[in-house]
Amino acid sequence: MTEHATPMRGWGAEALRLMLVTDDALAGGRPLEEIVAAAVQGGVSCVQLREKHLGTRAFVARGRALKALLAPRRVPLVINDRVDVALACGADGVHLGQSDMAVEDARRLLPPAVFIGWSVETLDDVRRAAALPLDYLGTSPVFATTTKLDAAPAWGLDGLRAVRAATALPLVAIGGLHAGNAAQVLAHGADGIAVVSAICSAADPEAAARELALAVAEGAR
Numbered sequence: 001m002t003e004h005a006t007p008m009r010g011w012g013a014e015a016l017r018l019m020l021v022t023d024d025a026l027a028g029g030r031p032l033e034e035i036v037a038a039a040v041q042g043g044v045s046c047v048q049l050r051e052k053h054l055g056t057r058a059f060v061a062r063g064r065a066l067k068a069l070l071a072p073r074r075v076p077l078v079i080n081d082r083v084d085v086a087l088a089c090g091a092d093g094v095h096l097g098q099s100d101m102a103v104e105d106a107r108r109l110l111p112p113a114v115f116i117g118w119s120v121e122t123l124d125d126v127r128r129a130a131a132l133p134l135d136y137l138g139t140s141p142v143f144a145t146t147t148k149l150d151a152a153p154a155w156g157l158d159g160l161r162a163v164r165a166a167t168a169l170p171l172v173a174i175g176g177l178h179a180g181n182a183a184q185v186l187a188h189g190a191d192g193i194a195v196v197s198a199i200c201s202a203a204d205p206e207a208a209a210r211e212l213a214l215a216v217a218e219g220a221r
């Protein structure tokens with residue numbers, strides 16, 4: 001595989017159809033592994049481990065545990081923010097934001113098989129993405145959300161359409177998404193959706209993931 005092989009360095013862009021982004025604080029005391037396993041059973045195609053408060057060792061340990069859970073199921077593990085943690089736990093991808101490590105530096109440090117996603121908050125970010133070694137973009141956020149309090153202003157559906165027109169990279173929409181608006185978001189140019197609360201806060205994460213997977217499959221038709 002060449003260094004900038006894409007889509008998704010061999011996983012295929014369909015792996016981005018339904019991404020679960022974890023949030024321990026929304027799990028209501030349930031073990032995160034249990035929620036992830038249920039979500040995969042329900043049909044999530046990718047899992048992003050997002051830990052804002054864990055120490056480095058605990059973050060790596062959790063990454064390794066999730067990697068062991070996901071690898072036999074052929075579901076890629078993405079690490080949010082931390083290239084070092086991704087390397088240590090053998091993750092399949094890294095998601096970086098505008099304040100995280102520069103994409104070029106991450107690309108130099110990561111093995112060629114590890115894919116990189118990047119949050120875009122403005123059309124200027126989208127234009128800059130064309131010159132970066134990226135595998136997908138996260139349009140962040142599409143709708144208002146209470147899950148990420150420091151999120152940029154929402155793109156809205158018209159904004160999402162403008163992002164689609166400005167890039168050929170796979171687009172993952174995130175922010176305020178659920179089974180009721182997933183199809184609409186795909187119709188405005190997203191290749192997939194990422195959700196936090198729609199699965200992590202659900203009483204039945206497997207059923208929630210199944211409903212989302214169905215909505216995404218119907219929206220993609």
Ligand SMILES: Cc1ncc(COP(=O)(O)OP(=O)(O)O)c(N)n1
Pocket residue numbers: 019021048050080081095096097098099100117118119137138139140148172173174194
């Ligand atoms: C798929 C996806 N898109 C966007 C984000 C947001 O990343 P970032 O802007 O770095 O914010 P934090 O998630 O680190 O708070 C994401 N995580 N995933």
Ligand SMILES: Cc1ncsc1CCOP(=O)(O)O
Pocket residue numbers: 021140141142144145146147148151174175176177194195196197198
């Ligand atoms: C991590 C992140 N990045 C942009 S919005 C967001 C949170 C999305 O959470 P939810 O799916 O609960 O709206």
Ligand SMILES: [Mg+2]
Pocket residue numbers: 080081095096097098100
């Ligand atoms: Mg980040």
